Amino acid sequence: MRILPVILRAIFALNLPHHKFWYITAMKFYTLFVLSALAALIGCASQQDVLILRDRIIALEQRNMDLQQRTVASEKDKDQMKTRVERVLEEKDMEIKSQSAGLQARLDKMSSDIQMIGGKIDETAYALTQRINAVEEAEKRKQDVRPPTTAPESDSGTRPAPTITRPAPSAGTQPDRNSLSDEELYNFAKEAFDKSDFEAARDGFQKLVKNYPRSKWADSAQFWVGESYFRQKWYEKAILEYQSVIEKYPKGNKVKAALLKQGLSFMELGDKANGRLILQELVQKYPNSEEARAAKQKLR
Numbered sequence: 001m002r003i004l005p006v007i008l009r010a011i012f013a014l015n016l017p018h019h020k021f022w023y024i025t026a027m028k029f030y031t032l033f034v035l036s037a038l039a040a041l042i043g044c045a046s047q048q049d050v051l052i053l054r055d056r057i058i059a060l061e062q063r064n065m066d067l068q069q070r071t072v073a074s075e076k077d078k079d080q081m082k083t084r085v086e087r088v089l090e091e092k093d094m095e096i097k098s099q100s101a102g103l104q105a106r107l108d109k110m111s112s113d114i115q116m117i118g119g120k121i122d123e124t125a126y127a128l129t130q131r132i133n134a135v136e137e138a139e140k141r142k143q144d145v146r147p148p149t150t151a152p153e154s155d156s157g158t159r160p161a162p163t164i165t166r167p168a169p170s171a172g173t174q175p176d177r178n179s180l181s182d183e184e185l186y187n188f189a190k191e192a193f194d195k196s197d198f199e200a201a202r203d204g205f206q207k208l209v210k211n212y213p214r215s216k217w218a219d220s221a222q223f224w225v226g227e228s229y230f231r232q233k234w235y236e237k238a239i240l241e242y243q244s245v246i247e248k249y250p251k252g253n254k255v256k257a258a259l260l261k262q263g264l265s266f267m268e269l270g271d272k273a274n275g276r277l278i279l280q281e282l283v284q285k286y287p288n289s290e291e292a293r294a295a296k297q298k299l300r
Helices: 003-014 019-145 181-193 200-211 218-231 235-248 255-268 272-285 290-299
Strands: none
Touching: 181 200, 181 218, 200 218, 200 235, 218 235, 218 255, 235 255, 255 272, 272 290
16 A cells, blocks of 8 residues: 555656656555455454344344243243232132131120020019919918917027927036037037927027128028928028029039929929029029929929
Protein backbone atom coordinates (compact mmCIF):
# COMPACT_ATOMS: atom_id res chain seq x y z
CA MET A 1 0.00 0.00 0.00
CA ARG A 2 2.88 2.38 0.76
CA ILE A 3 4.87 1.56 -2.45
CA LEU A 4 2.39 3.30 -4.78
CA PRO A 5 3.30 6.87 -3.71
CA VAL A 6 6.98 6.05 -4.20
CA ILE A 7 6.31 4.82 -7.75
CA LEU A 8 4.28 7.93 -8.54
CA ARG A 9 7.01 10.25 -7.29
CA ALA A 10 9.58 8.32 -9.37
CA ILE A 11 7.46 8.74 -12.52
CA PHE A 12 7.27 12.48 -12.02
CA ALA A 13 10.99 12.70 -11.19
CA LEU A 14 12.04 10.81 -14.32
CA ASN A 15 9.83 13.01 -16.45
CA LEU A 16 8.90 10.06 -18.57
CA PRO A 17 6.95 10.70 -21.73
CA HIS A 18 3.27 10.24 -21.30
CA HIS A 19 3.75 10.44 -17.62
CA LYS A 20 0.11 11.35 -17.21
CA PHE A 21 -0.84 8.05 -18.80
CA TRP A 22 1.35 6.19 -16.41
CA TYR A 23 0.01 8.17 -13.55
CA ILE A 24 -3.58 7.31 -14.42
CA THR A 25 -2.62 3.70 -14.98
CA ALA A 26 -0.94 3.59 -11.61
CA MET A 27 -3.98 5.11 -9.97
CA LYS A 28 -6.26 2.54 -11.60
CA PHE A 29 -3.96 -0.20 -10.49
CA TYR A 30 -3.93 1.25 -6.99
CA THR A 31 -7.71 1.49 -6.90
CA LEU A 32 -8.10 -2.06 -8.19
CA PHE A 33 -5.60 -3.28 -5.68
CA VAL A 34 -7.36 -1.53 -2.81
CA LEU A 35 -10.74 -2.82 -3.90
CA SER A 36 -9.42 -6.37 -4.22
CA ALA A 37 -7.86 -6.17 -0.80
CA LEU A 38 -11.06 -4.80 0.65
CA ALA A 39 -13.12 -7.52 -1.04
CA ALA A 40 -10.84 -10.18 0.33
CA LEU A 41 -11.00 -8.67 3.76
CA ILE A 42 -14.78 -8.31 3.56
CA GLY A 43 -15.16 -11.89 2.35
CA CYS A 44 -13.08 -13.22 5.20
CA ALA A 45 -14.90 -11.08 7.74
CA SER A 46 -18.31 -12.07 6.45
CA GLN A 47 -17.51 -15.79 6.57
CA GLN A 48 -16.21 -15.51 10.12
CA ASP A 49 -19.24 -13.49 11.20
CA VAL A 50 -21.54 -16.05 9.61
CA LEU A 51 -19.85 -18.83 11.52
CA ILE A 52 -20.10 -16.87 14.75
CA LEU A 53 -23.72 -15.98 14.04
CA ARG A 54 -24.52 -19.59 13.22
CA ASP A 55 -22.97 -20.74 16.48
CA ARG A 56 -24.97 -18.12 18.33
CA ILE A 57 -28.17 -19.17 16.60
CA ILE A 58 -27.51 -22.81 17.43
CA ALA A 59 -26.83 -21.86 21.06
CA LEU A 60 -30.00 -19.78 21.17
CA GLU A 61 -32.03 -22.60 19.67
CA GLN A 62 -30.61 -25.01 22.21
CA ARG A 63 -31.36 -22.63 25.03
CA ASN A 64 -34.85 -22.13 23.64
CA MET A 65 -35.39 -25.90 23.52
CA ASP A 66 -34.13 -26.21 27.10
CA LEU A 67 -36.43 -23.41 28.14
CA GLN A 68 -39.38 -25.07 26.42
CA GLN A 69 -38.58 -28.38 28.11
CA ARG A 70 -38.33 -26.68 31.48
CA THR A 71 -41.59 -24.85 30.78
CA VAL A 72 -43.33 -28.12 29.92
CA ALA A 73 -41.91 -29.75 33.05
CA SER A 74 -42.95 -26.75 35.12
CA GLU A 75 -46.47 -26.89 33.68
CA LYS A 76 -46.61 -30.59 34.48
CA ASP A 77 -45.39 -30.00 38.03
CA LYS A 78 -47.90 -27.19 38.39
CA ASP A 79 -50.73 -29.44 37.22
CA GLN A 80 -49.63 -32.17 39.61
CA MET A 81 -49.36 -29.69 42.45
CA LYS A 82 -52.79 -28.31 41.61
CA THR A 83 -54.23 -31.83 41.60
CA ARG A 84 -52.64 -32.60 44.98
CA VAL A 85 -53.84 -29.31 46.46
CA GLU A 86 -57.37 -29.91 45.17
CA ARG A 87 -57.33 -33.44 46.60
CA VAL A 88 -56.05 -32.22 49.98
CA LEU A 89 -58.65 -29.44 50.04
CA GLU A 90 -61.38 -31.91 49.17
CA GLU A 91 -60.24 -34.28 51.92
CA LYS A 92 -60.08 -31.44 54.43
CA ASP A 93 -63.50 -30.25 53.35
CA MET A 94 -64.93 -33.74 53.85
CA GLU A 95 -63.16 -34.01 57.22
CA ILE A 96 -64.52 -30.63 58.33
CA LYS A 97 -68.01 -31.59 57.21
CA SER A 98 -67.74 -34.89 59.07
CA GLN A 99 -66.46 -33.18 62.21
CA SER A 100 -69.17 -30.55 61.92
CA ALA A 101 -71.82 -33.24 61.59
CA GLY A 102 -70.40 -35.09 64.60
CA LEU A 103 -70.23 -31.89 66.62
CA GLN A 104 -73.80 -31.03 65.70
CA ALA A 105 -74.91 -34.50 66.73
CA ARG A 106 -73.14 -34.12 70.08
CA LEU A 107 -74.67 -30.68 70.57
CA ASP A 108 -78.10 -32.06 69.79
CA LYS A 109 -77.55 -34.90 72.27
CA MET A 110 -76.31 -32.47 74.92
CA SER A 111 -79.35 -30.28 74.34
CA SER A 112 -81.59 -33.32 74.63
CA ASP A 113 -79.80 -34.44 77.80
CA ILE A 114 -80.11 -30.95 79.30
CA GLN A 115 -83.82 -30.91 78.53
CA MET A 116 -84.18 -34.37 80.04
CA ILE A 117 -82.25 -33.33 83.17
CA GLY A 118 -84.35 -30.19 83.43
CA GLY A 119 -87.48 -32.30 83.15
CA LYS A 120 -86.22 -34.68 85.84
CA ILE A 121 -85.38 -31.75 88.11
CA ASP A 122 -88.85 -30.33 87.65
CA GLU A 123 -90.34 -33.76 88.20
CA THR A 124 -88.28 -34.32 91.33
CA ALA A 125 -89.15 -30.87 92.70
CA TYR A 126 -92.83 -31.49 92.01
CA ALA A 127 -92.62 -34.96 93.55
CA LEU A 128 -90.88 -33.59 96.63
CA THR A 129 -93.56 -30.93 97.02
CA GLN A 130 -96.25 -33.55 96.64
CA ARG A 131 -94.43 -35.78 99.09
CA ILE A 132 -94.20 -33.06 101.74
CA ASN A 133 -97.82 -32.09 101.21
CA ALA A 134 -98.88 -35.71 101.51
CA VAL A 135 -96.92 -36.12 104.73
CA GLU A 136 -98.38 -32.94 106.19
CA GLU A 137 -101.91 -33.95 105.25
CA ALA A 138 -101.41 -37.46 106.60
CA GLU A 139 -99.98 -36.06 109.81
CA LYS A 140 -102.93 -33.70 110.12
CA ARG A 141 -105.40 -36.55 109.58
CA LYS A 142 -103.54 -38.62 112.11
CA GLN A 143 -103.82 -35.87 114.70
CA ASP A 144 -107.50 -35.29 113.89
CA VAL A 145 -108.46 -38.93 114.46
CA ARG A 146 -106.19 -39.50 117.46
CA PRO A 147 -108.17 -40.50 120.57
CA PRO A 148 -108.47 -37.74 123.15
CA THR A 149 -106.96 -40.00 125.79
CA THR A 150 -103.64 -39.91 123.95
CA ALA A 151 -101.17 -37.54 125.53
CA PRO A 152 -100.12 -34.55 123.38
CA GLU A 153 -96.84 -34.63 121.55
CA SER A 154 -93.79 -33.28 123.27
CA ASP A 155 -91.90 -30.26 121.98
CA SER A 156 -89.41 -32.55 120.28
CA GLY A 157 -92.13 -33.84 117.94
CA THR A 158 -92.01 -37.44 119.19
CA ARG A 159 -95.17 -39.46 119.56
CA PRO A 160 -95.73 -40.62 123.16
CA ALA A 161 -95.92 -44.34 123.57
CA PRO A 162 -99.01 -45.98 125.09
CA THR A 163 -99.09 -46.07 128.85
CA ILE A 164 -97.28 -49.20 129.89
CA THR A 165 -96.58 -50.16 133.45
CA ARG A 166 -92.90 -50.84 133.78
CA PRO A 167 -90.98 -51.57 136.94
CA ALA A 168 -89.03 -48.59 138.13
CA PRO A 169 -85.32 -48.95 137.44
CA SER A 170 -83.19 -49.58 140.43
CA ALA A 171 -80.91 -46.85 141.63
CA GLY A 172 -77.80 -46.50 139.59
CA THR A 173 -79.06 -48.64 136.66
CA GLN A 174 -80.38 -45.73 134.53
CA PRO A 175 -77.42 -43.79 133.06
CA ASP A 176 -77.41 -40.03 132.85
CA ARG A 177 -77.82 -39.59 129.09
CA ASN A 178 -76.65 -35.98 129.15
CA SER A 179 -73.23 -37.08 130.38
CA LEU A 180 -72.74 -39.82 127.79
CA SER A 181 -70.39 -39.49 124.82
CA ASP A 182 -71.72 -39.78 121.29
CA GLU A 183 -70.62 -43.41 121.01
CA GLU A 184 -72.11 -44.28 124.41
CA LEU A 185 -75.36 -42.58 123.47
CA TYR A 186 -75.48 -44.49 120.19
CA ASN A 187 -74.82 -47.84 121.85
CA PHE A 188 -77.41 -47.14 124.55
CA ALA A 189 -80.07 -46.10 122.01
CA LYS A 190 -79.30 -49.00 119.66
CA GLU A 191 -79.57 -51.48 122.51
CA ALA A 192 -82.97 -50.02 123.41
CA PHE A 193 -84.03 -50.21 119.75
CA ASP A 194 -83.02 -53.87 119.51
CA LYS A 195 -85.19 -54.51 122.58
CA SER A 196 -88.11 -52.75 120.80
CA ASP A 197 -88.03 -49.96 123.37
CA PHE A 198 -88.54 -47.44 120.59
CA GLU A 199 -89.33 -44.46 122.82
CA ALA A 200 -86.09 -44.79 124.77
CA ALA A 201 -84.16 -45.52 121.58
CA ARG A 202 -85.62 -42.51 119.81
CA ASP A 203 -84.85 -40.26 122.76
CA GLY A 204 -81.22 -41.41 122.79
CA PHE A 205 -80.76 -41.02 119.03
CA GLN A 206 -82.30 -37.55 119.06
CA LYS A 207 -80.02 -36.45 121.91
CA LEU A 208 -77.02 -37.69 119.95
CA VAL A 209 -78.03 -35.72 116.83
CA LYS A 210 -78.70 -32.62 118.91
CA ASN A 211 -75.63 -32.74 121.16
CA TYR A 212 -73.15 -34.16 118.62
CA PRO A 213 -74.26 -32.93 115.17
CA ARG A 214 -70.80 -33.58 113.67
CA SER A 215 -70.40 -37.02 115.15
CA LYS A 216 -69.66 -39.94 112.84
CA TRP A 217 -72.74 -41.58 114.38
CA ALA A 218 -75.07 -38.64 113.63
CA ASP A 219 -76.39 -39.82 110.25
CA SER A 220 -77.00 -43.34 111.56
CA ALA A 221 -78.74 -41.94 114.65
CA GLN A 222 -81.00 -39.80 112.46
CA PHE A 223 -81.85 -42.85 110.35
CA TRP A 224 -82.74 -44.92 113.43
CA VAL A 225 -85.08 -42.17 114.57
CA GLY A 226 -86.98 -42.71 111.34
CA GLU A 227 -86.78 -46.47 111.81
CA SER A 228 -88.30 -46.21 115.28
CA TYR A 229 -91.34 -44.48 113.77
CA PHE A 230 -91.47 -47.00 110.93
CA ARG A 231 -91.48 -49.94 113.38
CA GLN A 232 -94.37 -48.31 115.21
CA LYS A 233 -96.13 -47.85 111.83
CA TRP A 234 -96.09 -44.12 112.28
CA TYR A 235 -95.17 -43.70 108.63
CA GLU A 236 -95.80 -39.97 108.35
CA LYS A 237 -93.18 -39.21 111.00
CA ALA A 238 -90.87 -41.82 109.53
CA ILE A 239 -91.01 -40.13 106.11
CA LEU A 240 -89.98 -36.78 107.60
CA GLU A 241 -87.11 -38.29 109.59
CA TYR A 242 -85.84 -40.18 106.53
CA GLN A 243 -85.97 -36.91 104.60
CA SER A 244 -83.73 -35.35 107.27
CA VAL A 245 -81.19 -38.09 106.62
CA ILE A 246 -81.27 -37.38 102.88
CA GLU A 247 -80.98 -33.60 103.26
CA LYS A 248 -78.61 -33.28 106.22
CA TYR A 249 -76.25 -36.14 105.39
CA PRO A 250 -76.24 -36.47 101.56
CA LYS A 251 -72.79 -38.10 101.64
CA GLY A 252 -73.56 -40.43 104.53
CA ASN A 253 -73.92 -44.18 104.23
CA LYS A 254 -77.59 -44.17 105.27
CA VAL A 255 -79.01 -42.23 102.30
CA LYS A 256 -79.75 -45.36 100.28
CA ALA A 257 -81.54 -47.03 103.19
CA ALA A 258 -83.45 -43.81 103.94
CA LEU A 259 -84.70 -43.62 100.34
CA LEU A 260 -85.79 -47.25 100.41
CA LYS A 261 -87.68 -46.95 103.70
CA GLN A 262 -89.17 -43.60 102.69
CA GLY A 263 -90.57 -45.15 99.52
CA LEU A 264 -91.94 -48.09 101.49
CA SER A 265 -93.51 -45.68 104.00
CA PHE A 266 -95.43 -43.91 101.24
CA MET A 267 -96.63 -47.26 99.92
CA GLU A 268 -97.78 -48.26 103.40
CA LEU A 269 -99.81 -45.05 103.47
CA GLY A 270 -101.40 -46.04 100.17
CA ASP A 271 -99.51 -43.42 98.15
CA LYS A 272 -98.16 -45.82 95.53
CA ALA A 273 -97.24 -43.06 93.04
CA ASN A 274 -94.84 -41.22 95.34
CA GLY A 275 -93.57 -44.49 96.75
CA ARG A 276 -92.65 -45.79 93.31
CA LEU A 277 -91.11 -42.45 92.35
CA ILE A 278 -88.76 -42.56 95.34
CA LEU A 279 -87.81 -46.19 94.71
CA GLN A 280 -87.08 -45.37 91.08
CA GLU A 281 -84.86 -42.50 92.21
CA LEU A 282 -83.00 -44.94 94.46
CA VAL A 283 -82.46 -47.40 91.60
CA GLN A 284 -81.27 -44.62 89.30
CA LYS A 285 -78.79 -43.08 91.75
CA TYR A 286 -77.47 -46.29 93.34
CA PRO A 287 -78.11 -49.06 90.78
CA ASN A 288 -75.62 -51.57 92.25
CA SER A 289 -76.62 -51.26 95.90
CA GLU A 290 -78.50 -53.82 97.99
CA GLU A 291 -81.19 -51.21 98.61
CA ALA A 292 -81.63 -50.75 94.83
CA ARG A 293 -82.11 -54.50 94.39
CA ALA A 294 -84.75 -54.48 97.11
CA ALA A 295 -86.42 -51.49 95.43
CA LYS A 296 -86.49 -53.33 92.09
CA GLN A 297 -88.25 -56.25 93.76
CA LYS A 298 -90.85 -53.86 95.16
CA LEU A 299 -91.32 -52.11 91.80
CA ARG A 300 -92.23 -55.32 89.96
